[in-house]
Amino acid sequence: MALKKDVYKEFESVVGEENICDDPAIMPAYYSNKFAAVILPGNTAEVQAVVKLCNKHKLVFRPICTGWSGMFPPDIILMDLRRMNHIIEINEKNMYAVVEPYVISSQLQAELFKRGLNFCIKGAGTNCTAMLRGHGHMDQTTSGDDRNHLAIEWVTPEGDIVRSGALGSSDEWFCGDGPGPSIRSILTSAVPPGVTPGVFTKAAVKLYHWPGPSEFPIAGHSPKYVLSEIPANMMARYYSFPSVEKMWQAEIGLGEAEVCYELMGFNAAMVAANITTCNEEDEAMFNRLNKEVQGPGFFVIIAGNSPADFAYKKKVLEKIVEEAGGKSLKTLEDPELEGIIMCQCIRISASIRETFRPGGAFNSIPIMGQRDLTIKWAIGAGEAKKPLIEKGLIVDDGGAFFGWGVEQGHLGKTEIFCKYSPSNPTAKAAVETWQREQNRRAFEERYFASTMGPQDEIGPALCNYSQWWSKVVKALDPNGVSPEGGSLV
Amino acid sequence: MGLEQYKGDMEMCCRCSACKFIPMQKVKGHQYAYVCPSISRYNFHAYSAGGRLNIGAAMLKDGMKYTDKLLDIVYNCQLCGACGVSCNYAMDMEVLEPINEFRIKCVEDKKTHPALDKIIANLKKQGSMIPGAKGKRGAWAAGLKIKDATKEKVDVLYHVGCLTSYDKNLQKLAKATAKILQKAGVNFGIAGDAEMCCGGRAYQMGYPKEFLNQAKKNMAMIKKAGVKTVVTSCADGYQAFKVLYDRFDLKGELKVLHISEYIDKLIRDGKLKPRRKVEMAATYHDPCRLGRLGEPWVHWEGKKIPGDRFVFDPPKPYRRGANGVYEPPRDVLKAIPGLKFTEMTRIKEYSWCCGAGGGVIESNPEFAKWTARERIEEAVSTGAEALVTACPWCEKIFNEAIKESGSSLKVYDIVELVEKAI
Numbered sequence: 001m002a003l004k005k006d007v008y009k010e011f012e013s014v015v016g017e018e019n020i021c022d023d024p025a026i027m028p029a030y031y032s033n034k035f036a037a038v039i040l041p042g043n044t045a046e047v048q049a050v051v052k053l054c055n056k057h058k059l060v061f062r063p064i065c066t067g068w069s070g071m072f073p074p075d076i077i078l079m080d081l082r083r084m085n086h087i088i089e090i091n092e093k094n095m096y097a098v099v100e101p102y103v104i105s106s107q108l109q110a111e112l113f114k115r116g117l118n119f120c121i122k123g124a125g126t127n128c129t130a131m132l133r134g135h136g137h138m139d140q141t142t143s144g145d146d147r148n149h150l151a152i153e154w155v156t157p158e159g160d161i162v163r164s165g166a167l168g169s170s171d172e173w174f175c176g177d178g179p180g181p182s183i184r185s186i187l188t189s190a191v192p193p194g195v196t197p198g199v200f201t202k203a204a205v206k207l208y209h210w211p212g213p214s215e216f217p218i219a220g221h222s223p224k225y226v227l228s229e230i231p232a233n234m235m236a237r238y239y240s241f242p243s244v245e246k247m248w249q250a251e252i253g254l255g256e257a258e259v260c261y262e263l264m265g266f267n268a269a270m271v272a273a274n275i276t277t278c279n280e281e282d283e284a285m286f287n288r289l290n291k292e293v294q295g296p297g298f299f300v301i302i303a304g305n306s307p308a309d310f311a312y313k314k315k316v317l318e319k320i321v322e323e324a325g326g327k328s329l330k331t332l333e334d335p336e337l338e339g340i341i342m343c344q345c346i347r348i349s350a351s352i353r354e355t356f357r358p359g360g361a362f363n364s365i366p367i368m369g370q371r372d373l374t375i376k377w378a379i380g381a382g383e384a385k386k387p388l389i390e391k392g393l394i395v396d397d398g399g400a401f402f403g404w405g406v407e408q409g410h411l412g413k414t415e416i417f418c419k420y421s422p423s424n425p426t427a428k429a430a431v432e433t434w435q436r437e438q439n440r441r442a443f444e445e446r447y448f449a450s451t452m453g454p455q456d457e458i459g460p461a462l463c464n465y466s467q468w469w470s471k472v473v474k475a476l477d478p479n480g481v482s483p484e485g486g487s488l489v
Numbered sequence: 490m491g492l493e494q495y496k497g498d499m500e501m502c503c504r505c506s507a508c509k510f511i512p513m514q515k516v517k518g519h520q521y522a523y524v525c526p527s528i529s530r531y532n533f534h535a536y537s538a539g540g541r542l543n544i545g546a547a548m549l550k551d552g553m554k555y556t557d558k559l560l561d562i563v564y565n566c567q568l569c570g571a572c573g574v575s576c577n578y579a580m581d582m583e584v585l586e587p588i589n590e591f592r593i594k595c596v597e598d599k600k601t602h603p604a605l606d607k608i609i610a611n612l613k614k615q616g617s618m619i620p621g622a623k624g625k626r627g628a629w630a631a632g633l634k635i636k637d638a639t640k641e642k643v644d645v646l647y648h649v650g651c652l653t654s655y656d657k658n659l660q661k662l663a664k665a666t667a668k669i670l671q672k673a674g675v676n677f678g679i680a681g682d683a684e685m686c687c688g689g690r691a692y693q694m695g696y697p698k699e700f701l702n703q704a705k706k707n708m709a710m711i712k713k714a715g716v717k718t719v720v721t722s723c724a725d726g727y728q729a730f731k732v733l734y735d736r737f738d739l740k741g742e743l744k745v746l747h748i749s750e751y752i753d754k755l756i757r758d759g760k761l762k763p764r765r766k767v768e769m770a771a772t773y774h775d776p777c778r779l780g781r782l783g784e785p786w787v788h789w790e791g792k793k794i795p796g797d798r799f800v801f802d803p804p805k806p807y808r809r810g811a812n813g814v815y816e817p818p819r820d821v822l823k824a825i826p827g828l829k830f831t832e833m834t835r836i837k838e839y840s841w842c843c844g845a846g847g848g849v850i851e852s853n854p855e856f857a858k859w860t861a862r863e864r865i866e867e868a869v870s871t872g873a874e875a876l877v878t879a880c881p882w883c884e885k886i887f888n889e890a891i892k893e894s895g896s897s898l899k900v901y902d903i904v905e906l907v908e909k910a911i
């Protein structure tokens with residue numbers, strides 16, 4: 001449905017002729033639906049004006065960042081936040097950075113490294129917005145989710161500008177809980193249906209100490225960038241264990257000892273994907289690593305603040321791994337591969353090679369909770385993948401899952417993928433069924449309640465939270481112009 | 490086959506946006522992280538490679554739906570290939586090829602750009618890319634005692650290229666090249682008035698027939714002259730002879746070198762000695778078609794293996810930009826005494842385009858200059874006084890942009906500096 005000419009003009013007067021388009025030719029670039037228009041606001045004031053116009057004309061809108069994911073109903077106003085790409089502030093003293101939505105993680109991280117700082121890079125990859133809330137490789141030290149969103153600037157569905165936390169009472173961004181209004185419970189951008197309606201226009205992300213180099217010494221050409229040397233006081237290793245229980249013993253021990261910069265429960269398939277430059281190499285490497293591992297395992301990076309600190313961390317790591325019967329994967333001890341995977345995990349946050357390269361699409365079930373519990377669920381979900389692998393519907397990764405510790409293992413995340421071809425509707429349908437069934441099983445067997453699970457059953461079991469959330473959304477968005485639907489990636 | 494052959498590639502696009510940026514490990518900060526001029530200038534996702542592929546996939550499925558906006562997207566792309574390098578860091582799929590095919594399809598459907606039509610009409614008539622060019626193609630060589638390769642036996646044919654031959658401001662590059670080759674004692678010649686456009690730029694513009702026509706004429710002339718080695722001083726010419734002629738099975742055993750590679754070899758062989766000091770701080774711009782797109786063509790034929798993965802039998806080799814010409818021009822510059830060499834952030838396979846490619850300098854000079862200005866700013870940020878390139882099209886657009894912006898940066902072709910140094 002096209003906008004009426006006068007309505008189009010109203011939007012145009014906000015963002016300028018160059019920054020609005022309703023030509024059908026551009027729509028497939030974004031999504032398979034046709035939108036009423038795509039609008040590129042350049043700042044918060046323009047976002048606010050666009051939102052107000054949407055309310056005036058009862059037009060539904062959705063914002064996007066780099067456009068990697070999201071669900072978009074047809075005929076909406078799509079707000080592409082691409083022009084809002086500034087790093088507003090890096091506050092080294094109070095350890096936060098304020099960014100606009102189209103600053104990607106790679107940009108912010110590179111700036112932070114120069115200052116001896118880092119932040120939580122989300123699993124979606126450093127090619128996605130730095131504002132994204134979620135989890136990633138370095139959660140062990142950089143935590144995840146709302147822990148890292150400090151104050152936020154939010155244009156509500158009605159077009160009011162709300163500044164949360166410390167920003168609500170001063171011009172500082174250091175705290176999400178006050179002294180201004182703490183509205184953490186409704187400011188979420190990670191998982192539907194909890195996606196806050198409206199638009200986040202700025203966020204302060206929490207910064208952490210970075211013991212590594214100000215810039216990695218990269219050599220070679222794409223796609224095979226290597227490190228000319230492993231940075232001082234850093235090491236990456238993959239350890240496999242005789243059993244899940246043993247792996248968990250080591251994981252919890254390492255968390256307690258607080259020696260790992262990163263602890264990522266990669267499976268052999270994901271290691272292979274990350275260190276190889278094409279699908280064929282990937283498959284051969286997967287077969288090789290599969291033979292080399294003795295069982296489940298994880299990948300760790302240690303980073304010392306001094307040679308002594310590094311030596312201590314290394315010693316503790318090796319002792320804990322040894323006690324649990326862990327074995328280092330020899331292939332990854334090759335400094336070239338060690339450097340590649342170190343960069344993949346820190347600078348890229350892996351992602352594309354391990355998700356999209358083989359088939360072009362993937363579906364995932366991500367879950368938070370205690371790792372030992374969620375691993376048990378994931379083993380079953382992995383088994384349930386095997387019939388799909390046998391039928392050739394999904395990529396053969398041996399039924400693998402993965403996961404990692406958050407905040408030195410106080411929390412954990414477990415995730416499982418199915419990778420398939422987007423051109424194969426049978427595969428897509430089979431994967432969606434698998435996803436539904438495994439979410440249901442998770443709930444029925446009381447492992448966790450996924451927001452992708454059977455909502456009609458989960459809601460009542462959890463104090464009808466979904467109804468309360470709907471009421472909150474209704475109050476925030478009386479005109480129903482800002483639907484839920486996907487993360488801000 | 491056309492666009493159809495890239496259906497699977499286009500469907501592989503996951504809209505990850507990596508193609509908008511230089512490879513993630515190479516990002517050095519907030520600045521100079523973008524790599525695609527088109528999305529950087531026009532902002533709508535449709536102008537990125539990912540957007541283009543998704544549009545291509547949709548139109549392949551539902552039919553071509555031409556609008557003015559679609560054509561604006563199609564023709565505002567330098568076909569620079571930076572998107573492909575960034576995508577192919579992680580993905581196995583063709584990126585630039587379907588973008589180029591989409592443009593070819595537009596031309597086939599007569600949805601052309603008037604400025605490019607004019608260029609092509611002139612190409613057919615005069616055999617050059619420079620409409621309105623006056624005088625003879627080989628006139629610049631008058632009095633320089635250069636052999637006519639169509640009449641005398643030479644070891645090396647210097648293919649001068651359209652812009653360098655006809656543009657009064659750039660003929661100095663041809664003269665410098667000739668002087669260097671003479672000084673090194675190379676038995677070389679030019680085809681003079683018999684030289685024709687290589688056709689490479691026609692291919693980028695979406696006119697493969699016209700390209701092939703030029704390619705065939707050139708190769709016939711080369712065969713007749715018995716030439717075994719061609720040296721070009723234009724990156725477009727280099728890519729045409731080296732990559733495109735090979736792709737279309739026209740190159741045969743012809744050895745193709747860019748002048749920077751040839752000079753590098755002459756220096757290594759001790760035939761050329763840059764002795765005079767050239768005191769300046771300079772940075773080097775990798776022309777797209779000498780760098781990432783100068784990577785040799787890899788002949789391949791195969792079929793997708795049915796099933797879950799996008800893999801082929803035999804395995805498909807992707808040209809990911811690693812094998813372009815990167816070191817020879819740098820080595821030449823480093824061999825010049827007194828020259829202080831600095832690097833920009835976006836270099837080699839992930840270099841930012843000068844703006845002139847893909848017919849953009851003709852179809853949308855403002856966008857071409859905008860793109861050039863971005864590069865000029867990056868060059869200035871290194872502290873360099875001079876921006877050195879290895880293609881006359883880069884030099885032309887950089888100088889035009891500098892003239893408008895008032896920057897004090899100087900632009901040189903690599904041959905100009907070598908000429909000063911010998």
Ligand code: SF4
Nearest residue numbers: 502505506508539576
């Ligand atoms: S073209 Fe490649 S890099 Fe760009 S969005 Fe598509 S998959 Fe990602």
Ligand code: SF4
Nearest residue numbers: 525566568569570572
């Ligand atoms: S070829 Fe160059 S200008 Fe065109 S989409 Fe790719 S990166 Fe952008």
